Amino acid sequence: MSTRIRRRALLAGGAGFATAGLGLTQLGAPAIAQGAQQLAIATGTTGGVYYPLGGGMAAIFSRVIPGMSATVEVTGGSVANLQLLGAGRVGMILTQVDAAVDAVNGRDRFANRPVPARAILVMYTNRMQVVTVASTGITKMTDLRGRRVSTGAPGSATEVMAFRLIEAVGLDRDRDFRSRERLSPAESTNAIKDGKLDAYFFVSGVPASAITDLAATPGQQIRLIDHAEYVPAIVAKYGPVYFAEEIPAGTYPGQTTPNKQMSVANIIAVREDMPDALVTQLLAAIWDNLPELHRVHAEARNFKLENQKTAAAGIPWHRAAEAFWKARGATLG
Template identity: 35%
Template sequence: MRRESEREARGRRSAWGRNLGAAAVLGAVGLAGACAGDGGPRRFMSIGTGGTGGIYYPLGGALAGRLSVRDSVRQYTAEVTGGSVENVNRVREGQIDLGFSLALTAYEAFTGGEDYEVPVEGLRIVAPLYPNVVHVLVPGGSPATSVADLAGKRVSVGSAGSGTEQTSRQLLAAFGVTYDEIDVQYLSFAESSAALRDGAIDAAIISVGYPAAAVLEATTTGDVRILPVEGGGRDALLRRHPYYSAGQVPPGVYPGVDRQIPTISMLNWIVAMESLDPTVVSGVLNTLRDDRVQLVRVHEMARQIDLSSLEDAPIPLHPATRRWLEGGTAATTGSGP
């Protein structure tokens, strides 16, 4: 099997995401024949999400729908993208207005760390989302018992241009495994699930909230299990990178998971440039606070959004977010109904 380069994978993903995003925008145009409250046309706002096999896209679609209902002068559209890195890049370039991002990606972009030679100094936190949990999947018959055992294997590290790929690189390094020691495959969540079932790869690293459709599909229709992330490797990762915390996959979330599986986790965030209109920012925060029931109907992970997490943001808050928080607007929020 030919090893796909990151450049090839990134180009394929970005083109695919842009094409689907454009289709989504065109669909929104048809829906938005409605006019703004003053009789003029509504302005279109785009939200960069992720692939269709994860949580970003359905949750982003639900958020876009609620924002469009609440905002009389704007129409919001969720775009399929390669994930966190692509979202931050496109927010920086002004190609999208808002983007979903892992804490890792936002932090590294703002500070000029991994994948960012020049800091994205204007990047700001708009709102918190749910926590991501790292799932390391292997076939049921695999002898692997630790991330360290993935050396020499065919490993999907996530889509190029995604926070999952950044996480995979850091996770493997913490366990002493470099990309040079594995057959790197840049696959989406859905592709990783299918490749595991078909025997095309030996492992997949998926950073996503639970229950995730791709993980559920792999564990339901294939003989796939979840490796623990524990021991010295996990301790090293937590020491090196401030945006990770200890996490777990709880029992009963997926078929065959009858005990708690230790792993790592981090929060997802909505990011934008500091120049984003404050009314858009407050609209996002108010929607997450007031329309939780509607969001949970689309995806259960919306229940885990805790607006008080803004106090622990990995990079500076958008000025409108800071004002919203200081006004005590988040005081009545919790983890949802």
């Protein structure tokens, strides 16, 4: 990762780069091609996929866009990222579509505080993974009653999605668990290793490094709990942002069966008022250097032209992104 990228922990409301609500410094049309400018990219926890992919993008931006110095921010995840974008503390974010839809419409965590987020690229599918080990005896979602679980880091879309899944299962998130923690995936893995946690929820691309760490631990047999049967009830209440998929057997060490689970798309988003020329530069930098991102993480191979669909984006396109994809032959739809 480039030495120009700085890892800084950010929660919603934390410090960041901001000028004119863009999370950028020294911007404006003349400054895009000349002069120093900084771009803060909000990603997620270090145990997921957003952080390394964001770092790869920051390295590309810093190298190929004149005057650009891009930094990657460690955050709680999608909800925190959207809050930071709304506050103008970062310029670009990686986010799940469900959280972005809530943010744009001012719902749930964003009640009365809509975020002017706009999609610029549909990335890959995020998979809900309900993680445990064989020694717990947990084999189905209802077995989580009375157990010690983690529903994800504060400010993460994992937490939002976990709550919706728990509700669909018929469990009460505040009363039906022996304890409910709000840990990052890396912290959750360590807690299971130490015998302090029975299961955790994590939404990410696959393979996720934190889950791989648990699966590769001697003496542990990983188990991913099926839950695709609950997707219709969740979609009926929260809209068609979720869909059923399978994580193939062998995705993680010792994973002997496919995992039937719930998925949601991921997007890159910026503020509606980001200058058109800068959006075009960012997209061209990503698209012209995809092989570099493929080496960062396998999920970047799912950055495909045919995936650039309005329905998949979930929220409105930034006008410059819409023009960019149409010029490259995307139908959008």
